[in-house]
Amino acid sequence: MTPQSGTELGTALSHLVLAVVSLHAAVCTAQASRGAAAGFLLQALAAATMLAPGLGTDEDRLTGAWVATVISLPLLAFDFHWVNGDRSSANLMLAGGMVLAVAGDHLGAEGRSVAGQAVVLVVSVTILIVAVFTANTYGMWGGMMLGAAGLLSRLETDRLLLLPKEDICRWALAAGSWAYCRALHTHHLHWE
Template sequence: MALAPEPGPDWSAALSHLVLGAVSLHAAVRSAPASRGAAAGFLLQALAATCTLAPGLGTREDCPSGAWVATVIGLPLLAFDFHWVNGDRSSANLMLGAGMALAVAGEHLGPEGCSVAGQAVLLVVAVTIAIVAVFTANTYGVWGGALLGAAGLLSRLDEDGLPLRRGDACRWALAAGSWAYCRALRTQRLQWE
């Protein structure tokens, strides 16, 4: 009885994870002097993106939970900084508190509930950062919001209509959005100095 050959490495997924991790890590380093919260959000995203690339680091079950934490805590940390710098302390605290509550409740939501909650967090963060960016004339923030929103919408589409697999397309959009947010944070800090 012949065994089926082992599937080869998935280069498309590995490349999208690697690029998202590298962009997020670069954004974390660049934003750390000005904002520790945003740097932590970028770092969580980088760690979640690269957990599947390191052999022996975690099991398949660990990586979705890492991505869940990066989504419900990491992304609200980015929105937190945008709101905080603009003086909207209540929205900043509400966003971060909701993310923390979702991180704790994630175990009780089930796979479909986690998926819906993660997409909701992604879209809420994208919209709130885009709104702040529009009112402060921060072009990078608007682009970052659009790209993050696109990642959220791509995650709901069927793979048949996409040139890439859905997960890869989402990671590419998140990488571009992270780069734009890093630039937006820098622009925002320069405006307030």
């Protein structure tokens, strides 16, 4: 096995894990939280399309991943804020994500990169704040993992701990998605 094929295998595995975790989270939250389920489903679809070699160009897949980021993460934040009673922040997060998704063609590649990273950081910080005030441990872990993915994506290096930076970000995003799913489940059990 050459180093290049090992890297490709690791990248495919990180996409697969993110897709499976996100799909599982979508199924688990579908009854109680349709917005979060839609967000998880968008994440799963974006990760799965990166695995399929014949589905459009690389640019199409990257654009799809960007749109999934600026819509799916605000959907997760919307639902998390909504179920915790913060309606104005929920609506603001969702509206901001929709505006970014529509304005994406006007931003250029660098603008989309900055906007996507900003969405990740804003969503993670707001969910972390709500989780701290509501003592939702899974929400805190989800916020930290998503924040870590956002901060790691800003680093100038291409590799971290001998792995491609993007793979580590996907692993952190998968861990954060699992924690958000648990956080929503815990919240719904608490209020039933």
